[in-house]
Amino acid sequence: MFRVYKSENGILLPAESIIPHTWICLFNPLEEEMSYLEKKCHIFPEFLRYPLDEEERPRIEKEEQQVLIILRVPDIISKGIFVRYETIPIGIILTDDYIITVCLKDHPIFEDFITFANKSKTFDLRNPVNFLLNFMLSATSLYIKLLRNIDKALEEYEEEIFKAIENEEIIKMLSIEKTLTYFNTSLQGNDTVLTKIQSGRYVRLTEEDQEVLEDLQIETRQAIEMTKVFLNIVSGTMDAYASIINNNLNLIMKFLASMAIIISIPTTIYSMYGMNIPLPFQELPPFKGTSYAFLFVNLITLFIMFLLFLFFRKKRYL
Known part of the structure; x- marks a missing residue:
């Protein structure tokens, strides 16, 4: 499918047919x-x-009087427990008479760009370079908007991840890391395209175009820096979480090992008295029907267990 737009008085309006100086979406x-x-x-x-x-x-890429610029823009993909983003290519073809954008889907960036263009009321499709730079600026603004949303999500997930027992928060962080990796690669590619445009070998730039291009480069590099910072935050959070999990596992193992040692004391002593050999206290006469050996053995067992408990407590194993 395709839509055709024309510019009148600085505003983009739908056109009924393809005529010179129109935008074909x-x-x-x-x-x-x-x-x-x-x-x-x-x-x-x-x-x-x-x-x-x-x-x-x-x-x-340029052939004769036609220039093809391919950008990558964010694309929302709903999967699983939260929304994840990837990037898709958009091609912009500039000729003397037409501007053509080519995409795999009717991306929301087209409507955003039209809204932005109509607010400025300065658009003229007879200036294809101005269209190109402003379209790229809209794409970069979309990256920054989504990165700010990711920043807010990261703050929430950082608080949740250290309290989490299930794997849901970890999956969310891994999804954000994947999204940021896509963004980082695409933004760096877009920045390379800007550098080539700035060289003047592909399109002719006016002073006004140069100003827009400089603003666009600043926005793009800001988005790249934001992406790198958030990637470092995600990586650091995941490393910290892994260290906490390992530390908690060590504490649990220490506790279980200490309890196993304490509980093994009665088993060891009582098993000795089950052997058919002379043992301490077995010759003592009973007291009111109860063997002194039974009382002494239990007291000694409890005393040894108490000493072990104090020892492990001091070592902070319990």
């Missing part, structure tokens, strides 16, 4: 639609197909 296209645009707009076939590869990396 192509998403989840059929082969017939791509063939139609190839002939209608004289676009290189590979430029329309490259962005449909999910693994396509950010890059810029």
Whole structure:
């Protein structure tokens, strides 16, 4: 499918047909639609197909008077116990007469960009470079918005993870780490594209474009730094959690080993008195029907257990 927009008085409006100086928003296209645009707009076939590869990396390419810029933007994926993000490619094709965006799906960034463009009321599709830079700025703003949401989620998960018994919080942290890894790789690729645009070898930049490009580079590098910081936080939190789990396991093992030693004392002593050999206190006469040997043995057993308990308590094993 595709939608066509034109600019009037600095505002993007739907157009009824494809005419020069329009934006063609192509998403989840059929082969017939791509063939139609190839002939209608004289676009290189590979430029329309490259962005449909999910693994396509950010890059810029120029052939004759056509420029292809591929970016990666965040894409929400609902899986399991919480929402996770990945990134998908979006291709922007610039020609003298047309601007074409190609994506695998009708991504929300298109509506966000139109809203942003109409608020500024300065858009003119006869300036494709300005469209490109502002579209990239919208993509970077989306990254920063999602990174701030991730920052809030991290604060919540950090408090929960050290109280958690189940694995739910750990899975959440691992999902965030995976999301941040996707973001980091995609943002660095987008930043490389910006550097190539700045060189002036692919598109011609005016002074106004240079200012927008500088703002865009600052925003992109800020997003990259935020991503790296959050990755370090997640990694540090997971390492701390692993250390706490190991420490708790050691404490439990110390407690169980100490209790096993204390409990083994009665077993050892009573098993000795079950042997058919002379043993201490067995010759003492009974007292009111109760053997002195039984009383002495139990008292000695309890005394030894109490001493062991004090010893392990002092060592903080109990």
